[in-house]
Amino acid sequence: ELMDEVMGISHLEEQIKQKLKIKKVIIVPGNSDDNKAVIKDIGKSTYKYLMSILKDNVIIGVTGGNTMFEFAQCLPEFKKEKNILVVPARGGLGREVEIQSNTIAATVGKKLCGSYRLLHVPDNVGKDIMESLMSEPDINTTLEYIKNVNILIFGIGKSEDMAERRKMDLEGIRLINSRGAVGEAFGHYFNRNGEKVYETSTIGITVEDFKSIENAIGIAGGSKKAEAIIAISKVKKDLVLITDQGAANKILELI
Numbered sequence: 001e002l003m004d005e006v007m008g009i010s011h012l013e014e015q016i017k018q019k020l021k022i023k024k025v026i027i028v029p030g031n032s033d034d035n036k037a038v039i040k041d042i043g044k045s046t047y048k049y050l051m052s053i054l055k056d057n058v059i060i061g062v063t064g065g066n067t068m069f070e071f072a073q074c075l076p077e078f079k080k081e082k083n084i085l086v087v088p089a090r091g092g093l094g095r096e097v098e099i100q101s102n103t104i105a106a107t108v109g110k111k112l113c114g115s116y117r118l119l120h121v122p123d124n125v126g127k128d129i130m131e132s133l134m135s136e137p138d139i140n141t142t143l144e145y146i147k148n149v150n151i152l153i154f155g156i157g158k159s160e161d162m163a164e165r166r167k168m169d170l171e172g173i174r175l176i177n178s179r180g181a182v183g184e185a186f187g188h189y190f191n192r193n194g195e196k197v198y199e200t201s202t203i204g205i206t207v208e209d210f211k212s213i214e215n216a217i218g219i220a221g222g223s224k225k226a227e228a229i230i231a232i233s234k235v236k237k238d239l240v241l242i243t244d245q246g247a248a249n250k251i252l253e254l255i
């Protein structure tokens, strides 16, 4: 029976990979929407996949979110220094400190026996403040590292849920809805075709940076994230997706 399940999952992985036309798909059993423990399995699978590609002297970019939090939690403590630098992909984003990208970057950096840099930029400040922040040497150096990320590990959200989590005002919600936003990643909202329709005002990774990253690993599960996953897959064809059966089955229904 276990063998059947393993065969079933690898078939599903192949199907989703072909539907989404991306580099690689890894699926864990279950549906995160119904069972929160499934997110932990996505975290563990992400760790396993990371180990298969990790080299010395790399820069790893991370975002925030619950899925990224579980990934960070499941990492064992490395004993040997590999000269790894971990940076948050974007500054700010959200009020919950525990699941912010800065916190995740610090945890992952420490656990991998490497170093980390933080990006302390508040959300939704004006353009002038943003520009002067970007010219601060410390922030500027971090931004340079972000532009040179070798491996990005990032969460993917349903746009409505992310707008709500970030306390977007009604006007903003109407705007992104009218533009057809379905998915969100690193502070960018995308429509069904993978076009950026809105961006939170903070600094960090851009869509252009994202497209040129060698190893981008999107981690997201739960059937309600299916549309968001489809949207992000359109942005980057060499994406690696780590998801669950709930999202995978829903993706099959949708495309």
Ligand code: BG6
Binding pocket: 063, 064, 065, 066, 067, 068, 093, 099, 101, 154, 155, 156, 157, 158, 162, 184, 185, 186, 187
């Ligand atoms: C956020 C990331 O912190 O987490 C987003 O910045 C991502 O890019 C989101 O979409 C996903 O969160 P979760 O909690 O569903 O894993």
